[in-house]
Amino acid sequence: xxxxxxxxxxxxxxxxxxxxxxxxxxxxxxxxxxxxxxxxxxxxxxxxxxxxxxxxxxxxxxxxxxxxxxxxxxxxxxxxxxxxxxxxxxxxxxxxxxxxxxxxxxxxxxxxxxxxxxxxxxxxxxxxxxxxxxxxxxxxxxxxxxxxxxxxxxxxxxxxxxxxxxxxxxxxxxxxxxxxxxxxxxxxxxxxxxxxxxxxxxxxxxxxxxxxxxxxxxxxxxxxxxxxxxxxxxxxxxxxxxxxxxxxxxxxxxxxxxxxxxxxxxxxxxxxxxxxxxxxxxxxxxxxxxxxxxxxxxxxxxxxxxxxxxxxxxxxxxxxxxxxxxxxxxxxxxxxxxxxxxxxxxxxxxxxxxxxxxxxxxxxxxxxxxxxxxxxxxxxxxxxxxxxxxxxxxxxxxxxxxxxxxxxxxxxxxxxxxxxxxxxxxxxxxxxxxxxxxxxxxxxxxxxxx
Amino acid sequence: xxxxxxxxxxxxxxxxxxxxxxxxxxxxxxxxxxxxxxxxxxxxxxxxxxxxxxxxxxxxxxxxxxxxxxxxxxxxxxxxxxxxxxxxxxxxxxxxxxxxxxxxxxxxxxxxxxxxxxxxxxxxxxxxxxxxxxxxxxxxxxxxxxxxxxxxxxxxxxxxxxxxxxxxxxxxxxxxxxxxxxxxxxxxxxxxxxxxxxxxxxxxxxxxxxxxxxxxxxxxxxxxxxxxxxxxxxxxxxxxxxxxxxxxxxxxxxxxxxxxxxxxxxxxxxxxxxxxxxxxxxxxxxxxxxxxxxxxxxxxxxxxxxxxxxxxxxxxxxxxxxxxxxxxxxxxxxxxxxxxxxxxxxxxxxxxxxxxxxxxxxxxxxxxxxxxxxxxxxxxxxxxxx
Numbered sequence: 001x002x003x004x005x006x007x008x009x010x011x012x013x014x015x016x017x018x019x020x021x022x023x024x025x026x027x028x029x030x031x032x033x034x035x036x037x038x039x040x041x042x043x044x045x046x047x048x049x050x051x052x053x054x055x056x057x058x059x060x061x062x063x064x065x066x067x068x069x070x071x072x073x074x075x076x077x078x079x080x081x082x083x084x085x086x087x088x089x090x091x092x093x094x095x096x097x098x099x100x101x102x103x104x105x106x107x108x109x110x111x112x113x114x115x116x117x118x119x120x121x122x123x124x125x126x127x128x129x130x131x132x133x134x135x136x137x138x139x140x141x142x143x144x145x146x147x148x149x150x151x152x153x154x155x156x157x158x159x160x161x162x163x164x165x166x167x168x169x170x171x172x173x174x175x176x177x178x179x180x181x182x183x184x185x186x187x188x189x190x191x192x193x194x195x196x197x198x199x200x201x202x203x204x205x206x207x208x209x210x211x212x213x214x215x216x217x218x219x220x221x222x223x224x225x226x227x228x229x230x231x232x233x234x235x236x237x238x239x240x241x242x243x244x245x246x247x248x249x250x251x252x253x254x255x256x257x258x259x260x261x262x263x264x265x266x267x268x269x270x271x272x273x274x275x276x277x278x279x280x281x282x283x284x285x286x287x288x289x290x291x292x293x294x295x296x297x298x299x300x301x302x303x304x305x306x307x308x309x310x311x312x313x314x315x316x317x318x319x320x321x322x323x324x325x326x327x328x329x330x331x332x333x334x335x336x337x338x339x340x341x342x343x344x345x346x347x348x349x350x351x352x353x354x355x356x357x358x359x360x361x362x363x364x365x366x367x368x369x370x371x372x373x374x375x376x377x378x379x380x381x382x383x384x385x386x387x388x389x390x391x392x393x394x395x396x397x398x399x400x401x402x403x404x405x406x407x408x409x410x411x412x413x414x415x416x417x418x419x420x421x422x423x424x425x426x427x428x429x430x431x432x433x434x435x436x437x438x439x440x441x442x443x444x445x446x447x448x449x450x
Numbered sequence: 451x452x453x454x455x456x457x458x459x460x461x462x463x464x465x466x467x468x469x470x471x472x473x474x475x476x477x478x479x480x481x482x483x484x485x486x487x488x489x490x491x492x493x494x495x496x497x498x499x500x501x502x503x504x505x506x507x508x509x510x511x512x513x514x515x516x517x518x519x520x521x522x523x524x525x526x527x528x529x530x531x532x533x534x535x536x537x538x539x540x541x542x543x544x545x546x547x548x549x550x551x552x553x554x555x556x557x558x559x560x561x562x563x564x565x566x567x568x569x570x571x572x573x574x575x576x577x578x579x580x581x582x583x584x585x586x587x588x589x590x591x592x593x594x595x596x597x598x599x600x601x602x603x604x605x606x607x608x609x610x611x612x613x614x615x616x617x618x619x620x621x622x623x624x625x626x627x628x629x630x631x632x633x634x635x636x637x638x639x640x641x642x643x644x645x646x647x648x649x650x651x652x653x654x655x656x657x658x659x660x661x662x663x664x665x666x667x668x669x670x671x672x673x674x675x676x677x678x679x680x681x682x683x684x685x686x687x688x689x690x691x692x693x694x695x696x697x698x699x700x701x702x703x704x705x706x707x708x709x710x711x712x713x714x715x716x717x718x719x720x721x722x723x724x725x726x727x728x729x730x731x732x733x734x735x736x737x738x739x740x741x742x743x744x745x746x747x748x749x750x751x752x753x754x755x756x757x758x759x760x761x762x763x764x765x766x767x768x769x770x771x772x773x774x775x776x777x778x779x780x781x782x783x784x785x786x787x788x789x790x791x792x793x794x795x796x797x798x799x800x801x802x803x804x805x806x807x808x809x810x811x812x813x814x815x816x817x818x819x820x821x822x823x824x825x826x827x828x829x830x831x832x833x834x835x836x
Contacts, residue, residue: 015498161498308497330497336455336486341505348501352713354510355501371490373503374483374576377620380507381774382716391830395774396823411827426496430507431620436495 006197007231009218011389013351013424015161017308017330018272018364021279023168025266028280030103031287033319034077035085035094036062040322041132042141043447046073046092054081059106059128059261062095070145074129076263076285078104094319097285109259116186116256125252128261132322133248137229137241138415139447144240151189151233153243156205157196157216159223160307164268164279164326166246167201172266172281173250174204180253181208189242194228205246221389226421230390235415247325267320271304271329272366273297282320288327289317296329302369304328309423310436333370341373348372351386351428376431384435387424392416394425398435401442406449414442458482476570480577508582510714514705515586515764521701522694523547526594529648529691535657550594550649551694557598559585562605569614580619580626580770584608587627587764590695591757591805592634593646600641604630624812625771628761628805635802647691664691665755670798672743676751685754696760699753706763715767718776722783723762727752729784730791744795752791761804762787771812778815778822785818786811 038046046063050056056075065071077099085094111124122145125131134143134152143149157166170177184191190212195202197215206213214232216222225243235241251263263284270277275295282288292303296316304311305324312321320327337343345355349365357363384394392413400408419436426435464471465478482488484505492499527543538546562585570577588604611633612626613619635642645662665685668676684690688698696702709715731749738746752758766772766786773782786807793803811818 017498302491302497304497311497313493313497328497333489333491336489338455338486341487341503341509345501349498350501352500352502354506354712354714357501367498369491369497370487370499371492372499372501373487373505374490376504376578377618379504379580379620379770380714381769381772382718382776382779385776391826393775393823393826396819411830412823413830423496427498428500428502430500430502430504432499432503434495 006215006217007228009216009222009227009231009389011386012159012219012221013387013428014159014219015308015349015367015427016362016364017161018366019270019274019277019328020162020364021164021268021270021277023165023279025168025172025279025281028267028282028286028288028291030077030099030283031290032099033082033096033287034079034099034283034285035096035287035319036073036076036285037094037319037321038063038073038092041065041073042139044071044073044142048084048092048095050081050095052081052084055079056081056097057104057106059108061129063092065142068142068144070126071132071142072126072129073132074261076261076283105260105262107259108255108261112256112259116183118186118188121183121186124255128255130248130252130255130261130263133244133251134242135244137226137235137243137418139443140418141447143242147240147242149187149189149240149242150235151241152184152187152191153194153225153229153232153241154192154246154249155194155223155225155228155243156246157194157199157223158326159196159220160309160326161220162268162270162326162328163223163307164266164270165201167199167204169266169279169325170204170246170250171201173247173253176250176253176257177204177246178208178253179257180249180251181211183252183256184249185210187242192228192232194223194225194232196223218389221387221421221424224421226416226418227389230416234391237410237415239415245323245325263322265320265325267325267327269295269327269329271308271327273299273301273329273331284320284322284324286320287318288320291327292316292329300332300334302330302332304330308367309427310420331366331368333368337370351383371432373430373432375433378431378433380430383428383430384422384425387428388422390416390421394422397442398433398438401438401445404445406445409442409446414446418443455486458485473571476574476577477567480567480570483576504579505582507714508579510712511583511709511764512586514708514715515583515590515695517701517704518590518695518698518760518764519551519586520544521688521698522590522696523551525688525697526550526649526694528689530651533648533656533660533662534651534654546649551589553598554589554592554594554596554601554694555586557601558588558605561602562588562609565606565609565614569609569618573618575618578619580613581609584612584627588630590764591627591631591693591760593642594649594694595646596634596641600634600638604634607633620770622770624809625765625768628765628809628812631805632809635805647693662691665751666794666802669747669751669755669794670744673746673748676747682748682751682754685751693757693760696757699759702759702763706759709763709767715763716769716772716779718779719767719772719783720762722780723758723766723787724753726784726787726789727758727762727791728787730788734791734795742795744798752794756794756802757804758787758790761790761808765804765808766811771815773815773818773822775819775822775826777825778819781818781822782811782815785814 045066057078061072079097079099082098083096087093136143197217348355397412465475524543527546531538608626608630612629616622710717731752734745790803790807
């Protein structure tokens, strides 16, 4: 598929939505309460190290993972622990911190003196909690300290619907990004950056030294790290790959420059129901209430942390998660549609050409959260294959998962996929199958068996 | 529409659990979702969905069948008047055809959907849209002279044996409509072959030299008989005798192109079936001259004769009973096309080989997929340890 070093992704689909983010960066003030959500982390059972009333600095440990005690989860800000918010079965949902007006930082400068070695870097990353930004494939869990990954992959563009422009985002922190890359080089494995071919602003990334640069072309999911790994260095049984996003590299860079843990994120606000879209400079765990207040259209809206394919359905009030960099607001489905399946459907987006919307290829849609039909037995074939740019038979893999056939799942490539890679399959599915849920079940089974 | 919606909302509680008409929930639900696409919102996954659903898919297939249906109606009239040497206008033909064909369609839908509702009620699942297409396929593959009780019988057979015994739409192994056709063919041969292709009128006298034979009958007699009686142009446009919707290759191709364009029908299967038939025909042309006179019939005739085109476009492409992998679809299509021609040439007892060939490879589709999957796994493993 590679030609002149450009990898061309042919299968996929760009969902064009109303509400692209204006390229304006605003500062979001630190909220009164900042929260860390243990549920952001896959396979993490928190064991608390603090209790209500404790004072913490930014970078202080809040809890650790029950079975991997080296994984520490730290406070993004300094302040007082005011509440450990629990849900059903006393599951810890949020550790809420009343943020100080004057922020105090724990000092990591003792560990960051050069030369950076794998051990010294690992130590600082674990201690500061920044290690949790590095995740692994297969499984999308937090990387294991003792693993020797085949490479570290960083997708430098996001192709999901209404995704933030990472060239713009990293332009604000170019130096920190380069420092972060130098820190990661201490692991002595190839670092791969994937860029979108032929777009402006690529110099933010392609001037970085000591990394392998790959160019991608084509529709979503070309920006998914899983798809990029598949085309650059596919995962086979036994392989491990580490990945993180460019903003996390910036956080790591800042940590090793300043000696303090400041998990800043630039988060985009997008979607048809947002009055004024923009990027917001903020910190992990900050409340997003302030950006939404008075800034969304009247009516019944759906708030999504992330994009419309893989994001998490949240309330209008809440906190930015550890891995989030996008907030999307779309209308909820609130009315049934008279003979909807019979109408010409100029406003219906479809990969097929069964609606007349294909007449206008560049139209941006104001889609709501409707399922557009009821769940049915699997009937139509050949749809998933059109939107999965991998050498994988998606339907057969999903069937193997449903049958809990572990050997078959392995042979058909379960290690290479994650939920987000098959999200478009779920989008296009005529029978409205919960594809991502099935993938989750399969991956969970493999983690337990492996 | 607001008024209708509020009426539906008003009577809905009667059908819900604990309501007076609880037993008829499935019927109510079927009608409600027919009238209104429900507002069900996505949860735990994607937040937006493609506009398509199974109803739209089935509706698209029905639209694709309209050219074949309209032409079929016209041809019923045309063949009828031609048999008596009468002249007729386009409207005469269409009206005569409609009078003959519409009852068949009504019986097919009435009986089929009735049983479908009954099963849905008994099993407590919602009504599937599959029969919307099947109900139209059945009339199109029957001769116009078929008695209505046989249509009812075929529809019932389709739903019960073709689908429900397997668990409903999406689970059947063979194409339900074709299965019904095959059943009628073997159970009632007198009604399914011979002088059945033209709607007759006992009060009138046939023209001299009238023959009710289809292209396939001449075909079995060899090329000279074909050339005397029928031309490729007639077969392409469809002014020949045959099942209601099967005669016009042109009308069927129009539907096929629509299916391919919308993305609903598999272009791989359609192309492969035609290619398979044509290639096998060419091969026989090369070997011709032996004991089988039918071998010398030009390869492209095979694609125009009998139910070949209809089968390729509307039957072989049924996604549930076809191969599911993209490579498998090619193999499956080539096999159907090729096997049809083999059957036609070597076994004159079953001139309508397309039907049998598709049913045969419906059964083999999972095996074809299995082969494709195994090869896929092998290449995956190879690239893993290179």
